[in-house]
Amino acid sequence: MKTKVNLPLGIGLKDGGCPYGTVPIMRIDEDDLARAKMNSKIYLSNTNEEPGHHYAILRTKPDPTRKINGIQASFDAVNTKGVDGSQYSSFRMMLSNGPDSIKTGLTVNPALFKDNKTRLFTHVVMDGRTQCFNQQCPAYIQLNSQIPLGWPVDNTSTIGGDQYAVKLQVIKEYISTGPNSKQFVWTLRFELENTILGFWPTTIFSRLSEFGNQVDWGGEVYSPLDLPSPAMGTGIPPRKNKVDTAYSTFSWFVAVSYQDSQSIIFESPSNTEVYESDPEAYNIVDVGNVDKFYGYLIVYDGPGGIIKSH
Numbered sequence: 001m002k003t004k005v006n007l008p009l010g011i012g013l014k015d016g017g018c019p020y021g022t023v024p025i026m027r028i029d030e031d032d033l034a035r036a037k038m039n040s041k042i043y044l045s046n047t048n049e050e051p052g053h054h055y056a057i058l059r060t061k062p063d064p065t066r067k068i069n070g071i072q073a074s075f076d077a078v079n080t081k082g083v084d085g086s087q088y089s090s091f092r093m094m095l096s097n098g099p100d101s102i103k104t105g106l107t108v109n110p111a112l113f114k115d116n117k118t119r120l121f122t123h124v125v126m127d128g129r130t131q132c133f134n135q136q137c138p139a140y141i142q143l144n145s146q147i148p149l150g151w152p153v154d155n156t157s158t159i160g161g162d163q164y165a166v167k168l169q170v171i172k173e174y175i176s177t178g179p180n181s182k183q184f185v186w187t188l189r190f191e192l193e194n195t196i197l198g199f200w201p202t203t204i205f206s207r208l209s210e211f212g213n214q215v216d217w218g219g220e221v222y223s224p225l226d227l228p229s230p231a232m233g234t235g236i237p238p239r240k241n242k243v244d245t246a247y248s249t250f251s252w253f254v255a256v257s258y259q260d261s262q263s264i265i266f267e268s269p270s271n272t273e274v275y276e277s278d279p280e281a282y283n284i285v286d287v288g289n290v291d292k293f294y295g296y297l298i299v300y301d302g303p304g305g306i307i308k309s310h
Contacts, residue, residue, distance in 0.1 A: 011120065011147055011151055011152070011153050011154060011166070051225055051308060052222055052223055052224060052225055052229075052308070053220070053221075053222050053277070054220070054221040054222070054223075054229055054232070054277050054278050054281065054282055054304075054306065055218065055219070055220055055221075055275060055276070055277045055282070056218050056219045056232060056274075056275075056276050056277075056282040056283055056284035056300040056301075056302065057216045057217060057218030057219065057220070057274070057275050057284060057300070058216060058217050058218055058254070058269070058272055058273075058274055058275075058284065058286050058298050059214070059215065059216035059217075059272060059273060059274075059275055060214055060215050060216070060256075060269060060271060060272050061271050061272065061273055062214070063213070063271065064213070066213050066214075066258075067210075067211040067212075067213070067258060067259035067260065068095065068211055068212035068213065068215060068256055068257065068258060068259065069171065069172040069211055069212070069257050069258065069259045069264065070169060070170065070171040070172065070256065070257030070264050070266065071093055071095050071169070071170050071212070071215050071217075071255070071256050071257070072093075072167065072168065072169040072170075072253060072254070072255050072256075072266055073093050073105075073167070073168065073217050073251045073252070073253060073254045073255070074165045074166065074167040074168075074191070074251060074252050074253045075091045075092070075105050075106050075165060075166050075167075075168065075251050076091065076157055076163060076164075076165055076233070076245070076249045076250050076251065077106060077118055077153050077155065077156045077157055077163075077164040077165055077166060078091065078106075078118065078156060078157050078233045078234055078249050079108065079116075079117070079118045079153075079156040079157075080108045080118075080230060080231050080232070080233060080234075080235075081116075081231065081235075082230050082231060083108045083109070083110060083116055083230045084110065084227075084230070085110065085111065085224070085227070086111040086222075086223075086224060087110070087111075087221075087222060087223045087224070087227065087229070087230050088107055088108060088109035088110075088111065088112070088220075088221070088222050088230075089107065089108050089109075089219070089220075089221050089230050089231065089232055089233070090105055090106065090107035090108075090109070090121070090219065090220045090221070091105050091106050091107070091218075091219055091220075091233065091249055091251065091300075092104060092105025092106070092107070092121075092217075092218075092219075092220060093105055093168070093170075093215065093216065093217040093218075093251075093254075094215065094216050094217075095170050095208075095212040095214075095215055096208070096212060096213065096214045096215075097205075097207040097208045097210075097211065097212050097213040097214065098128075098206070098207040098208075098213070099125065099126075099127050099128030099129075099206065099207065100125060100126060100127060100128075100205040100206055100207050100208030100209075101123075101124070101125045101208070102122065102123075102124055102170055102186060102200065102208070103122065103123040103124070104120075104121065104122045104123075104168055104170060104188060105120075105121065105168065106118050106119065106120060106121070106153065106166065107119055107121045109121070112133060113150065113152075115152075117152040117153070118152065118153045118156055119150055119151060119152045119153065120147070120149060120150065120151055120153070120166065121133065121134060121149065121150060122134055122137070122140075122149055122188065124137050124140075124200060126204050126205055126206075127205070127206045133150070134148075134149035134150040135148060135149050135150065135198075137200065139200055139201055139204040140198055140199070140200055141177070141198050141199055141200075141201075142197070142198040143196050143197065143198050143199070144190070144195055144196065144197045144198065147190060147195075147197055149188075149197070149198070153166070159234050159236070159246070159247055160246050160247060161246070163245070163246070166190070166191060167190070167191030167253060168188065168189065168190065168191070169187075169188070169189040169194075170186055170187070170188055170189075171186070171187050171189060171257070171264055172184060172185070172186055172187075172202065172211070172212075172259075173185060173186075173187050173199075173264075175187065175196075175199070177199075177201075183201060183202075183203075184201075184202045185199040185200060185201050185202060186199060186200045186202060186208075187199045211259045215256055215269065216275075217251055217254050217298060218251070218284055218298060218300045219232040219233060219249060219282060219284070219300040219301065219302075220232075221282065221304060223304070223306070225307070225308045226307065227307070228304065228305045228306065228307055229281065229304040229305060229306040229307075230304050231301075231302065231303055231304045232249065232282045232300065232301050232302045232304065233248060233249025233300070233301040233302075234247060234248060234249060234301055235301065235302065235303045235304070236248050236301055236303075237282075237283045237301055237302050237303070238250075238283055238284070238285045238299040238300065238301055239285075240283075240285050243285055243287055243297075243299050245297075245299060248299050248300070248301035249299070249300055249301045250297060250298065250299040250300070251297070251298050251300075252290075252294040252295055252296065252297045252298075253294070253295040253296065254268070254269060254295065254296040254297070254298055255267060255268060255269065255295065255296060256268075256269050268288075268289055268295070268296040269296065272286070274286050278306055280306075281302050281303060281304050281305060281306050282300070282301070282302030282304070283300065283301065283302055284298060284299065284300035285298065285299045285300070286298055287299060
């Protein structure tokens with residue numbers, strides 16, 4: 001089952017990025033704002049069975065006593081084909097607590113990005129009312145000089161061939177945010193040298209200001225009801241009796257860190273369940289702990305093709 005995973009992924013600004021002491025800020029025009037507003041209307045902060053939204057995820061079961069201060073996963077960098085118009089296909093993880101959530105991963109979203117490239121993305125919901133994407137979130141602070149949110153992935157995985165991936169972490173940390181200033185923030189970390197890409201102050205949230213309570217990892221697809229839904233990844237459903245990561249989209253090193261730890265210690269998720277909103281079109285296999293190469297592995301994919309009446 002072991003698949004060759006190549007690095008580097010090929011993401012970020014060339015020639016070393018921005019000069020020392022500066023960070024990249026993506027140019028945003030009125031069209032970008034309009035696209036983000038439209039996506040905010042169709043994006044959700046939860047996995048309720050809303051029309052047009054399809055999920056194949058591993059999620060923690062409800063537990064009001066759970067306190068989470070970090071999540072992580074490595075995401076297969078697949079470039080999903082046939083995603084058009086306002087459709088999207090994402091491979092992501094989400095940390096939430098009540099009306100607050102932070103979602104990050106890779107996505108193909110032509111309505112948001114004006115192309116069909118696989119891109120790093122974040123979607124944040126604050127108090128169930130305010131939503132924002134990437135660096136359009138007013139409270140998000142970019143720290144990394146080379147990799148802005150929303151940037152495309154140069155190298156993508158091939159079916160049956162080489163696989164490329166990105167490892168992401170969302171962690172609650174107490175960091176320096178200015179001269180003589182430290183505060184608790186939710187950081188977004190990237191695999192290369194455990195780099196902090198940026199952070200969101202915990203104060204912008206209501207319940208997520210203290211800790212997370214729910215987590216899920218896996219695939220998410222959206223399509224208008226009158227159009228066939230796109231594939232989730234390669235479009236090849238995972239085989240439950242013989243999992244093969246060379247053909248279906250997967251995430252590994254799936255892990256969570258709990259607040260009762262003295263430091264950030266990631267461990268395999270427990271008390272979880274799989275959720276398939278449309279098992280005839282999208283599936284997930286919870287493989288569990290495999291070995292040191294994969295850690296905790298989930299495989300999720302499907303051909304799509306769902307059309308639902310209004």
